[in-house]
Amino acid sequence: MSVVPAAAQVLAVLRYLARQAAPVPAAAISRDVGLPRSTTYHLLDTLAADGFVVHLPEERRYGLGVSAFELASGYARQAPFQRLARVPLATLVDRTGHNANLAVLHGREVIYVIEERAPGRAPLVSEVGVRLPAHLTASGRAILALLPAPQVRALFPDRSAFVLRHEVGPASLTALRGLLTQVRRRGYATEEGEITPGLSSVAAPVLDHQAHPIAGVSVTFPGDSADEAERLRIAGHVAQTARELTRRVGGVPESHRPRR
Numbered sequence: 001m002s003v004v005p006a007a008a009q010v011l012a013v014l015r016y017l018a019r020q021a022a023p024v025p026a027a028a029i030s031r032d033v034g035l036p037r038s039t040t041y042h043l044l045d046t047l048a049a050d051g052f053v054v055h056l057p058e059e060r061r062y063g064l065g066v067s068a069f070e071l072a073s074g075y076a077r078q079a080p081f082q083r084l085a086r087v088p089l090a091t092l093v094d095r096t097g098h099n100a101n102l103a104v105l106h107g108r109e110v111i112y113v114i115e116e117r118a119p120g121r122a123p124l125v126s127e128v129g130v131r132l133p134a135h136l137t138a139s140g141r142a143i144l145a146l147l148p149a150p151q152v153r154a155l156f157p158d159r160s161a162f163v164l165r166h167e168v169g170p171a172s173l174t175a176l177r178g179l180l181t182q183v184r185r186r187g188y189a190t191e192e193g194e195i196t197p198g199l200s201s202v203a204a205p206v207l208d209h210q211a212h213p214i215a216g217v218s219v220t221f222p223g224d225s226a227d228e229a230e231r232l233r234i235a236g237h238v239a240q241t242a243r244e245l246t247r248r249v250g251g252v253p254e255s256h257r258p259r260r
Helices: 005-019 026-033 037-049 066-078 080-096 138-144 149-155 173-186 228-248
Strands: 053-056 061-064 099-106 109-116 131-133 189-192 199-207 213-222
Touching (some): 005 026, 005 037, 005 053, 005 061, 005 066, 037 053, 080 099, 080 213, 080 228, 138 189, 138 199, 138 213, 149 173, 199 228
Antiparallel strands (some): 109 131, 199 213
């Protein structure tokens, strides 16, 4: 794949600005993005002319402009990630015979953005738009397991952050870390009746171009009717679907992640 240097530089500047909590000086952009100062100013002037960047002259800083917001709004309207995921999740349902979901992390919760229901299977609590505690769900654990440890600690600073639904599940950061270590070792996450008694779930993470977890793919099934072989079969299909979604969004496979 050929890369246009100027386009890559523009994208690097926009990504950098998107990660900042507030507008920043041009010198910081030049330093952190690794661009010559003259190039940085030329790029910022061009982006400002089209509304992607706003210049705050009194503060001598730059931030994202209205055009950048319009891009984000367009993404939300088109929901390309959900569109990319719909067919793989439907295939996952066909292969496992159970309901499948796609969830994204929002603070200490996961939000379910897709539900694919298997024929004859009852609806789950994890319908589209539902929020659930991330540390109790398989999808949430799949995502949390690949976040940096300081980020997990910031999300769960004390015991008050650990909400339980049925008095089961991790109730401390130490317990959660133990679970997440198991997830990384296995390559997938599980949940046993912590959301709905009698139901179990298996989930695997979807990764972006920086190998950062952006979603969790999960399958939920009656826990008492699945032996170890069946659970491994389901986990294999879930992991395969997560890898396919990672490929579809241009993500980096988990095997390419830097060691923690």
